[in-house]
Structure formats: structure tokens, C-alpha cells
Amino acid sequence: MTDTTSSAPDRAPGVIVVSGISAAGKSTVAQALAERLPRSAHVRGDTFRRMIVNGQEHMTAEAPPEAVAQLRLRYRLAAASADAYAEAGFTAIVQDILIGEYLAEITELIKSRPLAVVVLAPDPEAVARREEKRAKTGYGPDWQPKDLDKVLRDSTPRIGLWLDTSEQTVDETVDEILKRAWTDGAIS
Numbered sequence: 001m002t003d004t005t006s007s008a009p010d011r012a013p014g015v016i017v018v019s020g021i022s023a024a025g026k027s028t029v030a031q032a033l034a035e036r037l038p039r040s041a042h043v044r045g046d047t048f049r050r051m052i053v054n055g056q057e058h059m060t061a062e063a064p065p066e067a068v069a070q071l072r073l074r075y076r077l078a079a080a081s082a083d084a085y086a087e088a089g090f091t092a093i094v095q096d097i098l099i100g101e102y103l104a105e106i107t108e109l110i111k112s113r114p115l116a117v118v119v120l121a122p123d124p125e126a127v128a129r130r131e132e133k134r135a136k137t138g139y140g141p142d143w144q145p146k147d148l149d150k151v152l153r154d155s156t157p158r159i160g161l162w163l164d165t166s167e168q169t170v171d172e173t174v175d176e177i178l179k180r181a182w183t184d185g186a187i188s
Helices: 026-036 045-050 065-087 101-109 124-133 145-155 170-184
Strands: 015-019 040-044 091-095 115-120 161-163
Touching: 015 026, 015 065, 015 101, 015 170, 026 040, 026 091, 026 170, 040 045, 040 065, 045 065, 065 091, 065 101, 101 115, 115 170, 124 145, 161 170
Parallel strands: 015 091, 015 115, 040 091, 115 161
Antiparallel strands: none
């Protein structure tokens, strides 16, 4: 593991968005990244979904309007939390599935700067292997990694730093994010 945190204290607090499809490694990478920074917060977008006790609508390939409204609410809450942490002097790592039009939208919702976007884009076969090892599941018989990967690659704007992490360890991915996020992934 390379120590790349030496320049971090000189950087103003900001926000790093970590996105990708289910089982791309977002949670693990975002947590490891936050642990390598001197003042950091890991904002898990899915936490806001789980806060809904009654009336939750799940996202599907053919999502009903209420599911989309709840998804957008989740993103607004994550953005507001990230801004609050950054204002308090923390680097906020926002981690969620932000694909299609939602990736660009989150960069507008987050007001803090500097802002960086990192998209974890391992190939669908690597994602399927990772999915098999997880306790939770993000896929089912009607929705496989290749399907969500197609949405990622065909419908998501190419903003930020896109990383093919198919063959990378978590530490290698975090090293690359620390080296490149504020330059190659910067959003103005």
C-alpha cells in the first residue's frame, strides 16, 4: 500500500462522489478511501433509502414515478449531507449508484467545491464474480450485471474519472483515486 495521504492536509475539504453499478466495489472503496484521509465522512446514499419505514418504492428497470421521486430525494439528502460535512471541514465521500442522468444531477446538487467524481467501471464478468461473494444481492433473474453495465456505459455522461477496476485490489483503486481524483475527476 502506497502512502498518498501526505498532501491531503494541504487540500481544502471537498466532496468525492464514488459511483458505479451494484457490486462494483463502491462501498468498500469509499470506506477505504475515507479511512485514508485525515478528516473524512462516508455518506452512504443507500442509508437514506433505508430510512423510509412505510411506503418505500424500489427501483426497477421500469421504475414507477414514486420510485424515481424517492431516488431523487435520496440523492438530495446525500448531497445536503456532503455539503454539511464539507462546510464543517471534512472531505465527504458520497457513495451510491449514480448512473444515467443522475450522475450529472448529483454534481449540480452538491454545492461544495472542490468536487470530484469517480466512476468504478469493472467489466460485468468481474462484477458477477464479486456479486457471488457478497452477502447481499443487487441483482435478480430479470436484472443482471451486464444489464446495469449497459446503462452505465451507454447512458451515463463521461464526467469525472472512470476506472476499470476489474483487476485492481481495493488499495490499488484507492491509490489511483488519491492520485487522480482532484485532477482527472474534478468537476467545476
